[in-house]
Amino acid sequence: xxxxxxxxxxxxxxxxxxxxxxxxxxxxxxxxxxxxxxxxxxxxxxxxxxxxxxxxxxxxxxxxxxxxxxxxxxxxxxxxxxxxxxxxxxxxxxxxxxxxxxxxxxxxxxxxxxxxxxxxxxxxxxxxxxxxxxxxxxxxxxxxxxxxxxxxxxxxxxxxxxxxxxxxxxxxxxxxxxxxxxxxxxxxxxxxxxxxxxxxxxxxxxxxxxxxxxxxxxxxxxxxxxxxxxxxxxxxxxxxxxxxxxxxxxxxxxxxxxxxxxxxxxxxxxxxxxxxxxxxxxxxxxxxxxxxxxxxxxxxxxxxxxxxxxxxxxxxxxxxxxxxxxxxxxxxxxxxxxxxxxxxxxxxxxxxxxxxxxxxxxxxxxxxxxxxxxxxxxxxxxxxxxxxxxxxxxxxxxxxxxxxxxxxxxxxxxxxxxxxxxxxxxxxxxxxxxxx
Numbered sequence: 111x112x113x114x115x116x117x118x119x120x121x122x123x124x125x126x127x128x129x130x131x132x133x134x135x136x137x138x139x140x141x142x143x144x145x146x147x148x149x150x151x152x153x154x155x156x157x158x159x160x161x162x163x164x165x166x167x168x169x170x171x172x173x174x175x176x177x178x179x180x181x182x183x184x185x186x187x188x189x190x191x192x193x194x195x196x197x198x199x200x201x202x203x204x205x206x207x208x209x210x211x212x213x214x215x216x217x218x219x220x221x222x223x224x225x226x227x228x229x230x231x232x233x234x235x236x237x238x239x240x241x242x243x244x245x246x247x248x249x250x251x252x253x254x255x256x257x258x259x260x261x262x263x264x265x266x267x268x269x270x271x272x273x274x275x276x277x278x279x280x281x282x283x284x285x286x287x288x289x290x291x292x293x294x295x296x297x298x299x300x301x302x303x304x305x306x307x308x309x310x311x312x313x314x315x316x317x318x319x320x321x322x323x324x325x326x327x328x329x330x331x332x333x334x335x336x337x338x339x340x341x342x343x344x345x346x347x348x349x350x351x352x353x354x355x356x357x358x359x360x361x362x363x364x365x366x367x368x369x370x371x372x373x374x375x376x377x378x379x380x381x382x383x384x385x386x387x388x389x390x391x392x393x394x395x396x397x398x399x400x401x402x403x404x405x406x407x408x409x410x411x412x413x414x415x416x417x418x419x420x421x422x423x424x425x426x427x428x429x430x431x432x433x434x435x436x437x438x439x440x441x442x443x444x445x446x447x448x449x450x451x452x453x454x455x456x457x458x459x460x461x462x463x464x465x466x467x468x469x470x471x472x473x474x475x476x477x478x479x480x481x482x483x484x485x486x487x488x489x490x491x492x493x494x495x496x497x498x499x500x501x502x503x504x505x506x507x508x509x510x511x512x513x514x515x516x517x518x519x520x521x522x523x524x525x526x527x528x529x530x531x532x533x534x535x536x537x538x539x540x541x542x543x544x545x546x
Contacts, residue, residue, distance in 0.1 A: 121223065124185040125231045128178055133235035134254060135174040137246035138163050145244050159251035160244070172268040173258045181231075185223060291319055317444040326410060327403035327495045328474065329443060330424045330433035334531055335471055338363055341371060345389045352376055359421045361398065361434065362391045368430060373398040373421065400425045403432055407440055464539070467525070470498035470532040481537065485518040498532040516540060 141164055149157035163170045198215030202208045239246055258265055276282075298315045301307035307315075337355045339348060341364040352360070362371040372395030382389055399422040401413060414420055420437035457469040458480055466480065474486060477497050486492065486500065494500050501522065502508070504515060508530060514523035519540055526534035 121185050122226075122230075124181050125223075125226055128181040128185070128227065128231035129235035130250075131174050131177040131181070132232050133239040133246065134250040135171070135178075135239070136236045137239035137243040137250070138170060138254075140240055140243040141247045142244065146247070149244075149248075154248070156248040156251055157244075159255060160247035163247065163251050163254060170254065170258065172265045172272070173254060173261055176261055176264055176268070177257070182227070185227065295319060314444055321408040321411075321440070321443070322406055323489050324407040324443065325403065325489070325492075326401055326405045326407065326424055326435055327432070328489060328492070329407060329439045330403065330435040330495065331439070332433045332471055332496055333367075333431055336361060336431075336434055338367060339374060339391050340364070341391050343391075345383070348379065348389050348391065349383070352379060359436075361423060361431065362395050364392075370398070370423075370431060371395045373423070398423045401435070402427075407443070410435070411437075411440065466537040468497060468535045468537055470501065470524075470535050471496050474500065481518075481520060483518045484520065497535060501532055501535065 138160065141160065143161065143164055146157050146161040146164060150161050198211045201211040201214050295316065298307060298312050302309060302312040337351060337357055337360060339351060339360045339362045341362060343351070358376050359373050360376075362374050363369050364371055371392060374391050374394045374396070378394045379389055379391075382394065399413070399417050399419055401410060401422045401424055403424050403426060405413070410422070413422070414437055422435055423431050424433040424435055426432040457472040457476065459467050461467060468477070468480075474492065474495055474497070477500075478484065478486065484500075494503055501524065504517065505513070509524045509527075509532065511524060511527055514521055516522070521538045521540050523536040523538075524532055524534075525536045
């Protein structure tokens with residue numbers, strides 16, 4: 111083999127070795143600790159070695175930099191000392207270029223080596239390393255560990271020198287930051303885009319992450335929509351109420367609803383009815399679980415687990431019952447509505463002229479799906495959970511039939527009252543942007 115060909119082969123091999131160092135370096139730096147830790151805990155020894163490299167960046171980076179620097183110096187020196195001279199001899203054969211043969215030879219060799227060093231020694235290997243960092247780290251971890259041991263004196267010297275310079279500059283190593291909720295959301299969305307997660311899975315994860323911002327008042331069934339049992343009801347009346355609803359627990363009162371007796375379950379009612387005994391709700395009532403309307407939904411799950419129940423009454427600051435909430439309500443927030451299809455449609459009906467006739471007890475979340483432009487308070491600052499509550503807070507008093515106001519590009523008119531409660535509301539788009 112000609113001498114020049116051997117020299118080119120040696121330089122080519124040095125550039126490939128540089129590329130290996132660059133690929134391993136970017137792969138280890140880009141590897142996710144969580145994935146390596148999961149593999150290591152399952153017994154993967156190579157993953158354990160890769161995790162050790164990730165968690166010891168000073169020793170690892172010093173080793174790779176020693177390798178990259180030595181390879182670069184050798185490639186440059188070898189090329190300048192051998193190939194440049196050979197190329198200069200060829201250039202000298204051209205009379206016009208002969209005076210500058212040595213300079214042109216060096217410049218040409220340095221330029222070619224620099225180009226291939228960037229492509230083969232940096233860019234391509236780093237793209238490969240970024241493509242599958244964990245797998246490459248597992249394969250390269252042990253060889254890099256052996257190389258670190260071999261270069262231990264130089265690694266220690268570089269590590270101590272680096273720490274000394276950082277201390278002199280008063281630069282503190284960055285502490286490892288905890289993963290934020292927004293970063294988790296971004297990973298979930300990226301997983302959905304890549305196909306690793308189904309859209310339904312992504313929506314459920316997003317809903318779970320949002321539970322800490324929801325309060326009991328945002329999910330509860332308001333007092334006006336609760337189904338009650340009266341202690342004075344006959345057996346037939348109790349059975350009619352139970353059969354017409356789809357609930358499993360009912361709050362019981364005597365005379366008036368503020369006189370709460372407790373909660374009775376459908377199971378106890380039917381067990382007693384099947385035995386032929388009278389449905390005396392007073393004897394069947396159990397002490398209810400009471401929760402405040404401001405309790406975060408995520409904490410309510412722990413409350414349910416500790417109490418061994420999935421049903422709670424919501425007590426306001428004055429000791430009255432503001433509503434009820436069940437585990438079913440929280441699960442619907444995460445997984446979507448389990449109820450009868452068209453629940454929102456039954457609470458809001460669009461008329462031929464484009465206006466909407468809306469039940470005032472519609473939940474705020476459902477209302478925002480229909481009218482996203484409504485300028486409602488952030489969830490953490492809301493003191494209402496229904497359209498009726500929003501109207502009362504906006505007006506500051508109990509409205510009369512026909513009273514209206516405009517907000518967020520909508521005209522909201524009270525069209526019906528049920529005693530002291532707003533019942534039906536007419537919502538019309540004014541065609542005016544909220545910013546105008």
